[in-house]
Amino acid sequence: MRNITKLLLLIFPIVWLFSCGQSDNKKADNQKTPDSRLYYNGHIITMETEEVEYVESIVEQNGKIAFTGSLKEAEKLFTNSEKIDLNGKTLLPGFIDPHSHFGMVSNTMGQVNLNPPPVGTISSIPEIIEAIEKFKNENEIKDGDWIFGWGYDDNQLKEKRHPNKMDLDAAFPNNPVYLQHTSGHMGVANSLALKAMNVSKDTPNPEGGNIDRIPNTNEPNGLVQETAMYPFVGNMLQILSSKQEVYFEKTQNYYAEYGITTAQDGMTDRNTLQFFQKQADDGKLKIDLIALAGYSDLDKNLADSSIHFKKYSNGFKVEGTKVIADGSPQGKTAYFTKPFLTPTPGCAHDCKGLASLSQESLNTIFKTAYYHDNQLFVHCNGDASIDMLLQAHEYACKELQQPLDKDRRTIAIHSQFVRPDQLEMYKKYKIEPSFFTNHAYFWGDVHVENLGKERAFFLSPIATADKMKLKYTNHSDATVTPINPLFTVWTAVNRISRTGKVIGENERATPYQALKAITTNAAYEFFDEDLKGSLKVGKLADFVLLDKNPITLNPAELKEIKVMETIKAGKTIFKKQ
Known part of the structure; x- marks a missing residue:
């Protein structure tokens, strides 16, 4: 009996430890970290089909889409998912x-905002001067240092003209000043x-550019257009580059706030290419970033x-190479087959x-790029530049004896005033357009005045x-218009100008068409269609x-x-x- 008692005393702790171990294991199993996330109870739009397609649920696992389909099936297959209730959201x-200019957006953080409403508050030349003076004082800019501004729009100023060097000289006699036009295709410089x-009365206009002059003289008035502005922009980028790293994270956050997971820098110099790659290699990218050299x-x-x-x-x-073939329609430097009316x-x-x-x-650029299978993104607003x-x-x-319809995905950036016959050629040659319907709102009225209704109403014909x-x-x-994809959806669907006019009723897109332009089609243009752009396993x-469903919402409310x-x-x- 004594031996049995001793045996029981030895066995009991072992059994107790084993049972505790089993209990702890069960507890650990129940508290195991979820290995996936299951989203449900919302409007989940796949963007995978020609017509709108919804699914009940979607599962993310290891950064990729692991499932789309019924909630019941998702729960059965992914038992260890964190369940996220969308509560009716989309x-x-x-x-x-x-297409945007990530680097330029970043650089604006070191410049004076001179945009008119609704982007900014500037509506006159005195307000431009006042904003620059305030910026100079707040940033303690010393005499002799450069001052840069961005976003002024002569079309929206009370004076209906560009500021000139005389306006700037009177207020800033001791600082070199350069102001970038909202189009990004011209700017105004003061005398310093x-x-x-090195721009003077003896400086000739460069090829593809214009140095505007004071009437009846050869003296520059400060306005430099297209290639004539390149030295000024290059100088600005060089000076602001010292703060490039400071603004980088802030710029990414700005894009992310608007739902953007892949951004573009629409024309990138060699130094900035190296800077972007270093940021990526150092693990500082929150979003994907695509550059065009x-x-x-x-x-x-x-x-x-x-x-x-x-x-x-x-x-x-x-991704490829950016080419600038013409200028800005609102700045009257876009290249057309028919003249401006003003x-x-x-x-x-x-x-x-x-x-x-x-x-x-x-021709030489195309031949070189096509020989090396280098994708081209060509800025062309007017129909003559598209020709x-x-x-x-x-x-x-x-010249290269290549098929005209090879899958190169040459992109005609803007294609704003493309003709119907040119769209047919796009289709035939597998060239794709990247439109810019924000112009309908910001400059639709200006385009009607400058180009006439026929051309203006076919703007960006989605x-x-x-x-x-x-x-x-x-x-x-x-930086030409705000980086807000949902505003771009609104302009594509409504095509309403600042004064409430419809700029081309027949070219109003459906919400689904407008969404394709910033999801599936955008992935295709970047050769990313197997990686992103739709909700597919x-x-x-x-x-x-999103807080609301753009497919079912009143079209007038899309931008909200x-x-x-x-x-x-x-x-x-x-x-x-």
Whole structure:
């Protein structure tokens, strides 16, 4: 009996420990960290089909989409998911920025905001001067230092003209000042700035540019357009580059606030390409960033083994090369086959705008790029510049004995005043347009006045392009207009001008067409269609969560939709407080 008692005393602690271990294991199993996230009870729009498609649930696992379909099936397959109730909100693929200038958006953080309402508050030249004076004082800018401003719009100023060097000289005799026009295609410099950039009465107009003059003299009045502004912009970028890293994270956050999970820098110099790659390699990218290298460096970039075109490296890639073929329609430097209907700076008659490059130069760029399978993104607003693009495409294909319809995805950026026959050529040659319907709101009235209704009403024709099955996109061109994809959806669907006029009733897009332009079609234009742009198993879990459903909402209210959360590869990078 004593031996049995001893045995029981030995066994009891072992049994007790074993049972405790089992209890702890069960507790650990019940508290195991979820290995996925299951979203349900909302409007989940896949963007995968020609017509609107909803699914009951979607599961994210390891940064990718693991499931889309019924909630019951999701719960059965993913038993260890964190369940996230959308509470009736709308979940879409993360927005892809088809074309903006990430670097310029960043640089504006070191400049005076001179935008008119609703972006800013400036409506007259005295208000421009007052804003610059305030900026100089607040930032303790010393005499002799440069002052930069951005976003002024002569079309929206009370004076209905550009500020000039006389306006700026009177207020800032001791600082070089350069102000960038909202179009990004021209700017105004004061006398000290003109002197610093070696622009005088003896300076000839550069090819593809204009130095505007004081009437009856050859003296510059301060306005420099297209290629004539390049030295001023280059100088500005060099000076502001010292704060590039400071503004980088802030700029990413700004994009993320608007639901953007992939951003673009629409023309990037070689130094900035290196800067972006370093930020990516250091793990500082919250969103994907796509850069377009500048065409002036095409040969250098193609020979540079450190530049890997079309391939992401830590969230950054150089997709292709940006070419500027003409200017700005609201600035009257876009290149048309028919003249502007109103007076044009630097032009006395038959004013059709400016081609930024000769046909021969454009042909050479196309031939070089096509030979190296380098994707081209060509800025062309006016129909004459689009004719040049098509001619360069045909030339390069003929010279290289390549098919005209090879899958190169050459992108005609803006294509604002494309003609119907040119859209047919896009389709035939597999060239895709990236439209800019924000112009309907910001400058629709100006375009009617400058170009007439026929041209103005066919601005950025998404409805026609969709019928033709083109893979169009639609962009903000920030800093030209605000980086807000939902505002861009609103302009595409409503096409309402500042004064409430409809700029081309027949080209109003449906909300779904407008959403395709910043999701599936945008992914296609960047050769990313297998990676992102729609909610499909295997793609990145890039999501944007909206407070309302743009498909069912009153079209007039689309711009009021709020981004509630932005998710990049399964991780929240913005959440509305």
